[in-house]
Amino acid sequence: KQEVTQIPAALSVPEGENLVLNCSFTDSAIYNLQWFRQDPGKGLTSLLLIQSSQREQTSGRLNASLDKSSGRSTLYIAASQPGDSATYLCAVRRVSTSGSRLTFGEGTQLTVNP
């Protein structure tokens, strides 16, 4: 059974810092990995999607990497801003006999202080 773990559970940083969020998964037979952002009381917004054949994806100040063999992904946020404060979730997509499904980590709650 696929398990996804995110470390740390919570992180508080001053504005302007570069930071790294970690995601690890137990089964390397994944289709892709996705990073999401969730604001309090809201749904999820997709940030980056990395296919299993890719090593990284970039969007603005965000960079996500994937090392399938070691079961790890990192989300790098450059020059953090208070507006980046949210919970960040990673999810891996596995393919089963009944279709592909997402398995989510518990999330990292990020606070960027002005």
Add this chain to the structure above:
Amino acid sequence: DGGITQSPKYLFRKEGQNVTLSCEQNLNHDAMYWYRQDPGQGLRLIYYSQIVNDFQKGDIAEGYSVSREKKESFPLTVTSAQKNPTAFYLCASSLQGDQPQHFGDGTRLSIL
């Protein structure tokens, strides 16, 4: 504009009562999903549907039921058999089963 609409935003259930959460999408997506989110935990899959008139159980389907009579609608019923229904429920859809999922804003269900 296109998106996923969940209603109501807040819902209260009495003991022994069934309640139905609504999820509607106008993205013309084939696949739809229901997740449950508890504090400090990730999302867990309740049910999913890859096409109209078909759906499969997820990891925590006990105490829940769904229907998929129309492409744009995937309502979730929380039955009285679900003994711990207090949670945040999220609906999602994707063009097809292996495409990125788009999420609604969720329904928070509480017990009176």
